[in-house]
Amino acid sequence: MELLLFYIFGGVTVLASLGLVSGKNPVHSALFMVVVFFMMAALFVMLRAEFLAAAQILVYAGAIMVLFLFVIMLLRLQPEELRNTGRQGYQRFFGVILGVVLVIQIALTVKGGLFKGIMGSFTPEAVKGFGGNTEAVAAVMFTDYLFPFELTSAILLMAIVGAVVLTKKELK
Amino acid sequence: MVTQEHYLILSAILFGIGAIGVLVRRNAIIIFMCIELMLNAVNLSLVAFSRQMNSIDGQVFVFFIMTVAAAEAAIGLAIMVSLFRNKETLNVDEINLMKW
Numbered sequence: 001m002e003l004l005l006f007y008i009f010g011g012v013t014v015l016a017s018l019g020l021v022s023g024k025n026p027v028h029s030a031l032f033m034v035v036v037f038f039m040m041a042a043l044f045v046m047l048r049a050e051f052l053a054a055a056q057i058l059v060y061a062g063a064i065m066v067l068f069l070f071v072i073m074l075l076r077l078q079p080e081e082l083r084n085t086g087r088q089g090y091q092r093f094f095g096v097i098l099g100v101v102l103v104i105q106i107a108l109t110v111k112g113g114l115f116k117g118i119m120g121s122f123t124p125e126a127v128k129g130f131g132g133n134t135e136a137v138a139a140v141m142f143t144d145y146l147f148p149f150e151l152t153s154a155i156l157l158m159a160i161v162g163a164v165v166l167t168k169k170e171l172k
Numbered sequence: 173m174v175t176q177e178h179y180l181i182l183s184a185i186l187f188g189i190g191a192i193g194v195l196v197r198r199n200a201i202i203i204f205m206c207i208e209l210m211l212n213a214v215n216l217s218l219v220a221f222s223r224q225m226n227s228i229d230g231q232v233f234v235f236f237i238m239t240v241a242a243a244e245a246a247i248g249l250a251i252m253v254s255l256f257r258n259k260e261t262l263n264v265d266e267i268n269l270m271k272w
Binding site: 018037040046049051052063077092148166 | 221
């Protein structure tokens with residue numbers, strides 16, 4: 001049952017990402033991207049990361065994709081094929097070959113099984129003892145990773161200021 | 173039984189599709205979406221390792237990656253808006269002001 005669900009979610013993710021890469025219209029690509037994000041959230045639930053699944057839908061499917069669609073519809077884009085520069089064929093050929101080689105290399109590394117590490121203390125029972133996945137994430141994030149957590153607020157502030165400055169008509 | 177390898181291979185496939193997209197497509201917005209796809213593939217493998225190793229740290233990293241990706245999307249799209257305003261195109265072959 002779990003395997004079947006994995007293949008459904010994984011298959012839809014791969015198909016939707018192929019649609020994203022091959023779509024002519026940027027709006028179609030953006031909608032395929034939303035499908036990818038939702039399927040990824042489902043996979044996170046299967047990996048028992050419920051907090052991340054919720055954050056994935058809220059942040060990616062909710063905020064980032066709305067931003068993308070907003071910008072796509074704001075700009076009047078010509079279809080990419082009308083402005084063909086002639087080198088497209090070579091680029092497509094070598095790009096696909098490089099991508100396939102990359103996937104095969106990563107797959108061989110994974111199959112080699114070289115991943116070793118120290119097991120952590122957050123077994124499923126321990127997570128249950130915290131009260132759930134969200135509580136366990138919070139317990140780690142606000143103790144060991146408190147400083148990085150504060151830094152992300154600075155990053156977000158910089159992003160807001162940067163976006164406003166970049167899209168302003170002229171700076172006085 | 174779904175093992176860690178399943179998730180890692182799926183993550184590799186998604187990362188590869190994203191990389192192909194970055195190399196093949198010419199529209200800057202679609203290239204940007206492919207970068208987000210690659211970030212997501214890495215997130216998936218981080219969460220898979222986090223479950224395999226009984227550790228929460230991987231999930232905290234994914235949370236940080238998500239905030240950075242949100243910041244990156246805001247800045248990147250702002251750059252694209254100002255680019256389009258100046259050059260009237262988002263074709264990366266025609267955006268070559270800084271090419272030597």
